[in-house]
Amino acid sequence: MKQLSSAQVRQMYLDFFKEKGHTVEPSASLVPVNDPTLLWINSGVATLKKYFDGSIVPENPRITNAQKSIRTNDIENVGRTARHHTMFEMLGNFSIGDYFKKEAIHWAWEFLTSPKWLAFEPEKLFVTVYPKDLEAKRIWLEEIKLPSDHVIDVEDNFWDIGAGPSGPDTEIFYDRGEAFNNLAEDDPENYPGGENERYLEIWNLVFSEFNHKPDGTYEPLPHKNIDTGMGLERVVSIIQNAPTNFETDLFIPIIQAIEKLSGQVKYGENAVSDISYKVIADHVRALSFAIGDGALPSNEGRGYVLRRLLRRAVMHGQKLGIQEAFLYKLVPVVGHIMESYYPEVLEQKAFIEKVIRTEEDRFHETINEGLAILNAVIADLKTKNETILNGETIFKLYDTYGFPVELTEEIAEEAGFTSDHVGFEAEMQAQRERARAARSNEKSMDVQSGLLTGIKVASEYTGYQTLSQASELLVLIQAETLVDQLDEGQAQVIFAQTPFYAEMGGQVADKGVLLDQNNQLVAQVTDVKRAPNGQHLHQVTLVSPLKVGEVYTLQVDKTYHNGVIKNHTATHLLHRALKEVLGEHANQAGSLVTAEYLRFDFTHFGQVTAEELAKMERIVEEKIWEALPISTIETDLETAKKMGAMALFGEKYGNEVRVVNVDGWSVELCGGNHVANTEDIGLFKIVSESGIGAGVRRIEAVTSKEAYELLHKEETQLLEIAQIVKATQVKEVVHKVEQLQLQLRDLQKENEQLLSKLANQQAGDLFKDVKESNGTTYIAAQVSVKDMNQLRQLADQWKQRELSDLLILATSAQEKVNLLVAASPAAIARGLKAGDLIKAIAPLVGGGGGGRPDMAQAGGKNPAGIPNALAEIERWLNA
Structure with missing residues (x-):
């Protein structure tokens, strides 16, 4: 077996299949494009679904890739097992209706065992096959010449995700030797395909030969396909003789950097702290790549996943003695490990660091709140002589504050409590079900046509x-x-x-x-x-x-077409203006160009100010005024990149590309239609800007005729306002409106004074009418005041003057009722509480309410019920 770095293994794989006539597809963004069925790109085939379901026929039916992927369905296992990761790399080779089982199996064997390639020992390789797939089994036995005891039938070897392509698969395992045996030598799982550490699955070859139809039946595919996946981390752990994936060159530099930040226990010295090292190393890789691809921390969707990963890593950092923000310092380490194939992490290092640092600082502000909640819960349980921390509390701390479950349970255990882990799991399952219910019900992959x-x-x-x-x-x-x-x-x-x-x-x-x-x-x-x-x-x-x-x-339709191309060119100008105003991180995240308007989605961490929008709009308009010529050329991709051409979000480019050049200021790869000169656009006007998701914002704008009509409409409205405020010229409107605002404020102040004076007069009258019932004095009346605030002012006067035991006031306006009850200290001492009385009378006005013993208030919808409510007081006092 050769000694190779992870970068060498990745490149060797791509080179091998390139020699076999495959086109190398670059790794796509972790954020899916036009695929609502996926939260993340989770496999090498996920970006190629359009080829497998036949919606697009590729230029070359043979494709290979190294695809960064994220899976987060079992985050809790990361750090505890040898090979669980949130982000991993899948090496794949694919055939779209071209070669099939024979070539796929032979090439996998050649790559693994040939001295030119990985040079694995053939005797250490085992395979599993689907029992009914006799052809695959025959190839392994008769053509590859594997011993029969190295070919195992496994019923689960059938790849099926519902409607769409499906078929049997064959998995390849590497025998790591007896040193990796499970503890019990007679363990029934100690075989290729079982749950064990000895036989490590490294490659899965899927033979898509059936259409799984919506009615549940299967029929042969019009074009049979090959979809394979080999885990880079797993293969590298074998080549580098690493006990787990974390001791490979993909993770060790990150772990060593964490050791320096910790300054406490070293990696490998303690099994518990090793978990923290692994969690941090894994999570910071996923964070760096996902943020670089445009995902940002938030409270929903993929943003929630990132926030959860970051908070989990921060808490594990605290376990290692790291109390300050530190994850952002690991971004360059991740970037240098991966730069041979993924230069984008280092290219966006400053932006990724900023996002992570901001999120870390935010979490440090809330972490103490979470600890305070846990400590308060524990103290409350102690006063009640309870001994179990319930699952709902554990889940809340985990879900809301990012506390790892094991940390919550550890603190509870130290305080002498048992944790309801079963209850926590029930809460987790309920959350998973809510997430599944919220997902799109669109098909994961279409049936081939x-x-x-x-x-x-x-x-x-x-x-x-x-x-x-x-x-x-x-x-x-x-x-x-x-x-x-x-x-x-x-x-x-x-x-x-x-x-x-x-x-x-x-x-x-x-x-x-x-x-x-x-x-x-x-x-x-x-x-x-x-x-x-x-x-x-x-x-x-x-x-x-x-x-x-x-x-x-x-x-x-020429008119319709011209409207579209004006908006399309304006989209390119806006994209460049965005980057000049907000920064190079503001990348396109989707667009729509119609004849009537344009819509542009972009990544940005934070709000866009009115001043920034005005600046963007001005830049685009200036480029229109400058009458810049627009040229298009067709060239190869490498030349286009040297020209500084910017690739648009979600687009796949072949070797030949079309470059749209706006006089050297905006240079983008684009196959769309454009005007010949920026002056053809005429006018450009931003209509709206809003947030549409975690770290994604949207600008809508209009050009030409639609921009003129929008400005004309706004001008007409301004002229109407000028008439209303009696401005002789439009330029006087602002001054006139400011004058009206000052006048309004003066009138409001005068009105408040008059209302207060009126309330005082009412108070003088109603405070004279003191009633008595069952030894309790009270004042009860319906008054004419504006709102609850003025009722409280009357209550303040009553309290200062100590006129009775109870005060009950009611007022109504626009079919709404406000009730207020106040109780003196003496009344409260006798058990007469304002909150109890308000609950008794509020239903009579069609409402409800509550409050403190000394003051309570309620709202209602039935003004006609006020007399009944006031009459109810005496009955309540005598009950």
Whole structure:
């Protein structure tokens, strides 16, 4: 076996499959793009689903990748086991309808055992197969020549996630030797595929050969696929002879940095502190990569996961004696470990550090609150002579304050309490069920469509050059069936050439018409999508018959198209302006470009001020005034990057790319349509800015006609205001409004004084009317005051003058009732409490309330019930 670094293993894997004709796909963002079924990218295949379900046919059916992934369903196990991680790397090779079992198995064996590659000892490799997959078993036994006792049938070896591609799989295990045997030599789990440390699973080869249909049945796939995954951390632990994944070069530098920050116990000296080292090392990797990919800590979704990871790591840092913010200091360590393949961590180091440091500081402010809650609960339990800390409290501390469960239970144990761990698990399960219920019910992967994936005709997009194109109709589809002619209804059509843009990259599809050779209307084009093989698939509504082989004129709606391209170019200008004003971390996180408006989502940690928005808007307008020329060139990806081209969020780029260059100021990779000069945009106006999720904000804006209409509407409203405030010119409006505000404040002050005077007069009258019942004096009346605040003012006067034992006041306005009851110290001493009386009379006005023994208040919805409520007082006093 060769001695290799993790970086060498990763690159060796990609090089091996590149030699086998695979295209190397770069690792995608951890934040899924246009996939509501996933919280995180959780496997190598997750970013390739569009190929596996047939919605897109890749240029090369052979793909390989090293994909960073996050899984958080068992965070509690991280640090306690040898191989659990929140973030990990999956090395994969994939075949989309190309090679199948034979090649996949042979190549896996070659990569693992060949002296040129990993050079694993063949006798140490074992495999499991699905019992009914006789072909895979035959290949392992007859072609690879594995001994029969190295090939084990396992019923669970069938990959299935519901509707979509599924099939049997075969797993490869490495025998680490007797030193890794479970404690009991006769343990029934001590075999490849069992729960043990000796036989380590390193690679899973999935053979997708069935469509799992929505009705639960299976049918053969039109195109069979290969999906494999090899865990980098696991393979490296074998190569580097590490007891666990944490002793490899992927984690040890982080652990060593934590040791320096701790200055207490070293890694490896204590099993308990080792858990803390592992948790921190694992979590800071996940945090660094996820934040770099645009996810930010929050109280929901993936942001909640990050907040939980960070708080868990901070608490484990405290166990190691680290009392101040420290996680942010580990970001450069993570970056240097991974920089050979993931340079983005170091490139965004300052931003990632800032986010983590801010979140750490925030948590340190709340951590004492959590400890105070736990200590208060423990003290309360002691006074009640109870001995169990309930699961609900443990969960609250864990969920709200980020306390690791083991820490809560440890503190409780030190205080002499037993922890209700079963109750905690019940709370956790309830949370999981709530999370599942909140997830999208959209399908994880679509069922393959053999019809669309089988259409291989060539179709050229000509929309960059023209908006009108004569072209032959090649494909006509109605109701998932190919037809040669159609007389009416709706259909999908493909032409040899088309000027219609297919919806992609945030830009909506073009609209327009199909004309016959006599220039007569044949069909309305209502939408255009990309077919699996890249053709533009037009959705049309027929006006007269369509026939395959005939030539039609495809005519784009020019007005609609021009509206779209103005907004698309404005989106590029806004993107560059965002970065200039907010910083380079403000990356696109989605967009929508229509003929009427543009919507731009971006990552940003914090609010966007009105001043910053005004500055962005001004920058875009200045670029429009400067009349900057816009050029587009097609080049290779490497050249585009050297030009400084910015890649847009969620886009996949081949070797040949299109660069949109706004006079060197904004340079982006983009396949969409644009104006020729920025002055064509005319006007640009931001309509709104808001937060739409954790660390993601949205700007909506308009250009050209829509911007003019918005400004005209606002001008009209301003002129109307000028008339209302009697301003002779618009420029006087602000001064006039300020004068009116001053006048209003003076009137409000005068009104308050008059109301107070009126209340004093009422007080003088009502305080004379003191009643007595069952030895208790009381004053009860309905008064004409504005609100509860003035009732309390009357109560203050009553209290100062000591006029009776009880005071009961009621007032009504706009069908609402306010009640107030006050009790003197003497009344309270006799057991007469304001809160008790208010509860007795409030229902009579259709409300409820409560309060302290000396003062209580209530609201109601039935003013007609006030006399009954006041009459109830005497009955209550005599009860």
